[in-house]
Amino acid sequence: MQTNAHSSIKNRLFNIRDLPTIPAIHSRILKIMEDINYSVDDVSKHIEKDQVLSSKVLKLVNSPFYGLYSDVATVRRAVILLGSNLIRGIILSTSLFDVADKTLPGLWDHSYCCSTVAGFLAKRFNLITIEEIMTGALLHDIGKVLIKKQLPEESRKIDEAVKSNGITGLDAERMVIDITHDDVGLWLAETWNLPGIIRDIIAYHHKPGMCSGHARETAIVHLSDIIVQGIGIFYNGDPFVCPLDDAGWNILSLSESDLVDIIVEVMDIIQADKTFFRYIYGGKDGK
Ligand SMILES: [Fe+2]
Ligand SMILES: [Fe+2]
Secondary structure, eight states: OOOHHHHHHHHHHTOGGGSOOOOHHHHHHHHHHHSTTOOHHHHHHHHHTOHHHHHHHHHHHTOTTTOSOOOOOOHHHHHHHHOHHHHHHHHHHHHHHHHHTTTSTTHHHHHHHHHHHHHHHHHHTTOTTHHHHHHHHHHTTHHHHHHHHHOHHHHHHHHHHHHHHTOOHHHHHHHHHSOOHHHHHHHHHHHTTOOHHHHHHHHHTTOGGGOSSSHHHHHHHHHHHHHHHHHTSSOOSOSSOOOOOHHHHHHHTOOHHHHHHHHHHHHHHHHHOTHHHHHHHOGGGOO
């Protein structure tokens, strides 16, 4: 049975009137993309009007981790190559992460990096759902943004609990508000009508073994999340890495030496390819 405190937290979190608004230009693009026969020219034209969005789209398509394409210079070409789910993911995460930029620094970079590592792993596993996996990875922690925005007081207590009890953010959320960012993220994904595979990735990214739908894709994002956090390139606000889910690990059928190879490969790409940091930070001119 739910306590009053728990349902009040839920009401405050999921009060639709207080949801961060999506800028008009972003809503317009999402609306156009609701039609499966949307015009690429139309979508590209609108993305080009938004400098931040254009640069994120171009950065993602040119990521050395993604590695499929290089020197994609036009938004139009990026829209074709990335596909509609990933473009929608970039728009939604840009809208929400903009809200969170000051309160959750590093979460955007963490998510972006996680998305590119997940794309790299999806290719390694020869999965055709690479676009959805990358989108899910981009949005996997989106619930954190809503918690931060809607529950500022509790968020402070969550941060304190992490520090004073030495527990992960996930455990601290459970302790303080009795709901975790994966559940909150799922609710957002449902509100936005995202496809089932992306909902599964968001909902089960910390427990892929419990996912009855797209378990493999979810396990890939789970592993990418841990790798990105584990190698510590971007701080997502959580000083402790969540544990590897045993059942999720088994889904991937990797040996320990496979994992070492993967981590070495990820590190090699980061170290050898200076374009990676230029990709993340946008070179001299910043983002
Ligand atoms: Fe998470
Ligand atoms: Fe994460």
